[in-house]
Amino acid sequence: MSKKWIKNGIVVTSTDTYQADLLIEEGKIISIGKMPDISDAEVVIDASGLYVFPGAVDEHTHMSMPFNGTESLPWETETVAAAVGGTTTIVDFALQAKGSSLADTIRKWQTRAAENTAIDYNLHVAITDLTNEIMEEIPTAVKSGVSTFKLFMAYKGELMVDDSTMFRMLQKAKEVGALVMVHAENGDVISLLQQQLLAEGKTEPYYHAVSRPIDIETEATHRAIKLAKAAGSPIFIVHVSGGEPAQEIRRARASGQPVFAETCPQYLFLDETYLALPGFEGAKYVCSPPLRERSQQEQLWNAITDGTLQTIGTDHCSFDFKNQKNLGRNDFSKIPNGGNGIEHWIPLLFTYGVKAGKITLNQFIELISANPAKFMGLYPRKGTIAIGSDADLVLFDPKVEQTITAASHLQGSDYNFYEGRQVQGAARHVLLRGEVIVKNGIYVGSLSQGQFIHAKPFGAAYRINPLARGITNEGKPVETGAAL
Numbered sequence: 001m002s003k004k005w006i007k008n009g010i011v012v013t014s015t016d017t018y019q020a021d022l023l024i025e026e027g028k029i030i031s032i033g034k035m036p037d038i039s040d041a042e043v044v045i046d047a048s049g050l051y052v053f054p055g056a057v058d059e060h061t062h063m064s065m066p067f068n069g070t071e072s073l074p075w076e077t078e079t080v081a082a083a084v085g086g087t088t089t090i091v092d093f094a095l096q097a098k099g100s101s102l103a104d105t106i107r108k109w110q111t112r113a114a115e116n117t118a119i120d121y122n123l124h125v126a127i128t129d130l131t132n133e134i135m136e137e138i139p140t141a142v143k144s145g146v147s148t149f150k151l152f153m154a155y156k157g158e159l160m161v162d163d164s165t166m167f168r169m170l171q172k173a174k175e176v177g178a179l180v181m182v183h184a185e186n187g188d189v190i191s192l193l194q195q196q197l198l199a200e201g202k203t204e205p206y207y208h209a210v211s212r213p214i215d216i217e218t219e220a221t222h223r224a225i226k227l228a229k230a231a232g233s234p235i236f237i238v239h240v241s242g243g244e245p246a247q248e249i250r251r252a253r254a255s256g257q258p259v260f261a262e263t264c265p266q267y268l269f270l271d272e273t274y275l276a277l278p279g280f281e282g283a284k285y286v287c288s289p290p291l292r293e294r295s296q297q298e299q300l301w302n303a304i305t306d307g308t309l310q311t312i313g314t315d316h317c318s319f320d321f322k323n324q325k326n327l328g329r330n331d332f333s334k335i336p337n338g339g340n341g342i343e344h345w346i347p348l349l350f351t352y353g354v355k356a357g358k359i360t361l362n363q364f365i366e367l368i369s370a371n372p373a374k375f376m377g378l379y380p381r382k383g384t385i386a387i388g389s390d391a392d393l394v395l396f397d398p399k400v401e402q403t404i405t406a407a408s409h410l411q412g413s414d415y416n417f418y419e420g421r422q423v424q425g426a427a428r429h430v431l432l433r434g435e436v437i438v439k440n441g442i443y444v445g446s447l448s449q450g451q452f453i454h455a456k457p458f459g460a461a462y463r464i465n466p467l468a469r470g471i472t473n474e475g476k477p478v479e480t481g482a483a484l
């Protein structure tokens with residue numbers, strides 16, 4: 001069997017940084033260390049001057065997702081952009097259509113992804129209709145490799161679930177070792193504020209933010225945390241957008257409750273002034289929760305560095321400005337919610353996180369790769385560089401400088417969230433299970449290479465003491481049904 005030898009690179013994991021060679025066989029890392037000449041290596045890559053990262057695991061994407069009569073941009077373009085940026089696994093949200101079974105929902109997403117994804121993936125099912133049949137189907141879904149479920153507390157009349165649904169799901173999740181992920185915004189109040197604003201003729205994109213003040217995110221975050229506590233289940237709050245909701249999480253964790261959470265690059269790098277751009281440009285920046293006041297950014301960085309937030313995911317849910325965002329030209333509530341970022345989130349966080357001195361190189365890998373893999377039940381197959389792990393590797397050149405622009409990006413959208421940003425660092429080569437899919441920054445893979453990866457239940461949320469700062473030394477895989 002052919003071997004690949006990556007030599008002279010600086011290996012970076014969530015815990016360590018060291019110079020080592022890697023040997024890969026059958027898609028796995030089989031040896032790490034200083035190696036003599038590997039005479040039978042079929043491929044030799046000299047990684048001198050490069051970091052060798054585990055491929056990023058983006059736990060929060062929406063590919064080809066229906067929204068307000070349109071669909072977010074597809075697997076075909078967005079996973080290639082992801083690969084070139086250094087992301088080798090995504091966990092995408094499969095939306096349960098009302099009346100559909102979990103098996104049908106999972107199959108629908110897998111069918112859509114099959115032959116259309118450049119990188120590996122797993123799925124969360126977003127439950128919109130929790131009938132008794134669905135409750136009974138949950139253990140089967142977990143056995144089929146889906147161990148995370150999403151509940152929306154917002155999008156009333158579409159995706160939103162009520163509190164009793166959320167509570168029932170939390171009760172069920174702990175029985176089977178699943179993790180409930182929550183979009184925490186109060187959908188009832190948003191719906192009311194939308195109606196009031198529109199009745200006053202306030203239709204422009206900026207009113208999207210006015211209709212979703214941070215207090216209603218904080219309230220929903222608090223409610224979700226308390227319901228999880230009452231149900232005795234861990235919970236994971238997605239896309240925390242500011243200091244106050246983060247404070248709810250911090251407080252719960254300080255009491256020992258297993259509450260975990262994510263933020264996204266847009267809340268660290270963009271702010272609500274973008275929504276006020278003239279000529280409907282603000283529609284480009286409509287996502288939920290909305291972009292916040294700039295002062296929230298520092299509070300989010302603090303929440304990252306003090307361990308309140310464990311992961312960063314992109315919430316990549318990309319739409320075209322001209323064709324799709326336009327659906328809300330006369331009504332902000334109809335603007336498709338979502339933005340892009342999967343192509344550049346790694347250099348953005350490297351530049352404005354690591355190089356700016358906010359986080360260490362190891363924390364960076366913890367946030368974008370190790371911790372997402374741990375919480376999503378994919379570790380240590382994904383999220384680290386270790387013997388036996390998948391050889392999903394990013395050979396990252398920290399010296400390259402680039403200006404982010406839609407003119408040259410690979411993402412399908414006609415605009416870029418981070419247009420004009422200067423960033424440092426870029427993936428030079430990317431390997432997916434040992435196969436080179438990006439060579440010298442150019443995508444050379446095929447869309448049939450990405451595979452569905454089974455997630456294991458009882459992931460990190462069941463095994464981490466929230467009072468511990470990090471989850472750095474945790475990580476032995478646990479088999480189905482293992483004790484908490």
Ligand SMILES: [Zn+2]
Pocket residue numbers: 060061062315317
């Ligand atoms: Zn999302």
